[in-house]
Amino acid sequence: MLYYIxxxxxxxxxxxxxxxxxxxxxxxxxxxDCEPEDLIIADCLKRISEVIQNDENVVLIGSSLGGFxxxxxxxxxxxxxxxxxxxxxxxxxxxxxxxxxxxxKNILEDMIDVRLFENRLDADIIILRGTExxxxxxxxxxxxATAQEATVKFLHDDHRFSxxxxxxxxxxxxxxx
Numbered sequence: 075m076l077y078y079i080x081x082x083x084x085x086x087x088x089x090x091x092x093x094x095x096x097x098x099x100x101x102x103x104x105x106x107d108c109e110p111e112d113l114i115i116a117d118c119l120k121r122i123s124e125v126i127q128n129d130e131n132v133v134l135i136g137s138s139l140g141g142f143x144x145x146x147x148x149x150x151x152x153x154x155x156x157x158x159x160x161x162x163x164x165x166x167x168x169x170x171x172x173x174x175x176x177x178x179k180n181i182l183e184d185m186i187d188v189r190l191f192e193n194r195l196d197a198d199i200i201i202l203r204g205t206e207x208x209x210x211x212x213x214x215x216x217x218x219a220t221a222q223e224a225t226v227k228f229l230h231d232d233h234r235f236s237x238x239x240x241x242x243x244x245x246x247x248x249x250x251x
Contacts, residue, residue: 075129076100081138082110097243115184122147138163142185148197157199161210161233164218191221199224200249204231
């Protein structure tokens, strides 16, 4: 089954969640009941794992923070077979967090997991990368993609994929073929 994990400032009912539900029949996962700045990464991962635990063939689509949550979920759940990550916010361990003020530092610290760069995930990984993304660093994407031997597809777009939003379901469907 297809599942969608939204980003930091979004919700399961945001633009991507709604579009993916309508066009791809995904289940959008609600991983928090609090304001974004109050989220606890471990709690989010637990909720996601609970949602997918009885599914043997999981495909996670994760956007930004949701990309990190999807990859982290795959570390602990062998039923995750494929990851489709949209500008994933997967932070390399050597990153200076003082340069990133848009998310509280305690959350950023909890988002650093060296295992995502040292342990090869069992899932196939495809990254969709917006070439004009000013939120997630190119270095982060390249380091993670290299460590995981992921496939990266570049789209001339921003962090939210504003230009290609309506095309995303078709792009994802093609990936799943």
